[in-house]
Amino acid sequence: MIARPEASVDHIATPLTDARAQLSEAVALLGYPDGLHQMLATPRRELTVAVPLRMDSGESRLYVGHRVQHNFSRGPAKGGLRYAPNVNIDEVRALAMWMTWKCALLDVPYGGAKGGIAIDPREHSKAELERVTRRYTSEILPIIGPERDIPAPDIGTDEQTMAWMMDTYSVASGYTVPGIVTGKPIALGGSLGRASATSRGVTHIALAALRHVGIEPSRSTAAVQGFGKVGADAARFLSEAGVRVAGVSDQYGAVHNAAGLDVEALTDHVRATGSVVGFAGAEPIDGAQLITLKVDLLVPAAVEGVLHESNAGDVRARVIVEGANGPTTPAADAILRERGILVVPDILANAGGVIVSYFEWVQANQAYWWRADEVESRLEERMLNAWQHVLGYAETRGLSLRTAATALAVERVADAHRLRGLYP
Numbered sequence: 026m027i028a029r030p031e032a033s034v035d036h037i038a039t040p041l042t043d044a045r046a047q048l049s050e051a052v053a054l055l056g057y058p059d060g061l062h063q064m065l066a067t068p069r070r071e072l073t074v075a076v077p078l079r080m081d082s083g084e085s086r087l088y089v090g091h092r093v094q095h096n097f098s099r100g101p102a103k104g105g106l107r108y109a110p111n112v113n114i115d116e117v118r119a120l121a122m123w124m125t126w127k128c129a130l131l132d133v134p135y136g137g138a139k140g141g142i143a144i145d146p147r148e149h150s151k152a153e154l155e156r157v158t159r160r161y162t163s164e165i166l167p168i169i170g171p172e173r174d175i176p177a178p179d180i181g182t183d184e185q186t187m188a189w190m191m192d193t194y195s196v197a198s199g200y201t202v203p204g205i206v207t208g209k210p211i212a213l214g215g216s217l218g219r220a221s222a223t224s225r226g227v228t229h230i231a232l233a234a235l236r237h238v239g240i241e242p243s244r245s246t247a248a249v250q251g252f253g254k255v256g257a258d259a260a261r262f263l264s265e266a267g268v269r270v271a272g273v274s275d276q277y278g279a280v281h282n283a284a285g286l287d288v289e290a291l292t293d294h295v296r297a298t299g300s301v302v303g304f305a306g307a308e309p310i311d312g313a314q315l316i317t318l319k320v321d322l323l324v325p326a327a328v329e330g331v332l333h334e335s336n337a338g339d340v341r342a343r344v345i346v347e348g349a350n351g352p353t354t355p356a357a358d359a360i361l362r363e364r365g366i367l368v369v370p371d372i373l374a375n376a377g378g379v380i381v382s383y384f385e386w387v388q389a390n391q392a393y394w395w396r397a398d399e400v401e402s403r404l405e406e407r408m409l410n411a412w413q414h415v416l417g418y419a420e421t422r423g424l425s426l427r428t429a430a431t432a433l434a435v436e437r438v439a440d441a442h443r444l445r446g447l448y449p
């Protein structure tokens with residue numbers, strides 16, 4: 026068993042202060058009054074629940090869970106469910122706000138939500154995770170539903186978690202409700218292509234961004250931070266597109282091979298050992314080094330705040346494509362922009378997941394499923410249209426891609442507020 030290093034935090038920004046700073050910048054650009062700013066900055070509904078768990082040993086534990094619905098002016102709230110030890114209400118608020126902007130930017134007819142339980146899933150058996158998921162679902166049941174708020178996987182959760190949520194909700198309803206969650210198994214009404222959709226979207230954007238700065242993807246190199254649901258498939262798709270993936274990391278460490286990693290062999294190694302560490306086809310480096318590798322493309326696909334004031338000056342990539350939510354603090358954003366490094370923001374770059382979640386919800390509600398190639402071509406079209414839209418808006422106004430994307434999204438949400446009469 027590999028020892029997990031303590032996370033080091035050397036900056037004081039939090040995901041919520043970051044998300045609010047990004048919103049303030051967009052609001053200033055759009056010239057909105059304080060009242061509207063406050064409404065956009067404030068979650069519409071929050072629920073914190075106690076989640077008691079009977080362990081396999083018979084002992085009892087108590088966990089705390091949250092569900093935050095940041096906005097539902099454009100449709101039901103939508104967003105993932107995270108199981109991680111450091112989950113807290115402010116983090117969930119930030120993640121829910123980013124979901125609102127992401128759905129608006131991609132013109133997916135949802136608002137934004139996020140949920141989480143402060144629990145380390147690695148410390149629990151499958152039976153314990155099932156009990157904790159069912160209890161959490163029962164506790165948040167009054168505020169979720171296929172027309173109210175639709176959860177999906179995020180860090181530490183997967184299609185099995187979604188299957189338990191769907192079953193718990195369906196049992197309480199008295200009939201099967203496949204539209205209550207997305208990212209569920211295909212056999213329960215999941216969509217083809219959802220499991221890899223975030224990574225496919227990241228890859229479409231990464232290839233477009235590399236070309237935009239004059240780098241031919243088949244002659245480029247990349248580093249990917251995080252080798253989970255998003256990072257592992259992003260590394261695979263990039264490598265299939267001809268990008269040399271020279272480094273990847275997880276919580277335990279990182280590996281590097283300047284000639285390019287064999288991503289398939291690395292995936293087998295991770296399946297067998299639980300970590301990228303110890304992979305024979307690469308040399309070990311530490312996680313901090315991965316961020317500053319000399320590559321063309323850096324894909325942070327793990328957690329928030331990993332690119333901050335203290336390391337942004339050392340980044341040597343030309344393009345950063347945010348697979349994770351909130352990986353770059355505003356201070357780092359400013360440094361990276363000053364240094365001419367193109368940052369494609371999370372709400373655009375990782376939107377492939379929620380796009381195919383939307384497709385899944387549409388399919389489940391109609392009980393009619395699409396072919397994989399239909400899902401994938403519609404995903405690609407939406408991602409690349411949004412890329413062009415954000416790029417055009419940014420270039421004509423001299424904005425960063427993040428400010429452009431946030432402003433476009435915030436404007437759509439504000440327009441919905443106005444049209445509904447929620448704000449005069």
Ligand SMILES: NC(=O)C1=CN([C@@H]2O[C@H](COP(=O)(O)OP(=O)(O)OC[C@H]3O[C@@H](n4cnc5c(N)ncnc54)[C@H](OP(=O)(O)O)[C@@H]3O)[C@@H](O)[C@H]2O)C=CC1
Nearest residue numbers: 179180181223251252253254255275276327349350375378
């Ligand atoms: N799943 C989805 O569809 C979507 C996810 N996202 C975002 O993508 C990110 C990753 O999510 P997902 O892949 O689903 O989560 P997973 O739980 O599947 O994977 C997370 C990965 O990040 C690694 N990790 C955690 N902390 C660190 C660290 N400090 N340094 C390096 N690696 C680290 C984990 O390592 P280890 O394996 O050792 O635990 C794991 O490899 C999150 O920000 C999430 O919100 C965004 C859009 C959609």
Ligand SMILES: O=C(O)CCC(=O)C(=O)O
Nearest residue numbers: 104105177179378379382
């Ligand atoms: O698929 C979804 O509904 C949301 C995925 C998610 O949590 C995210 O995009 O951050």
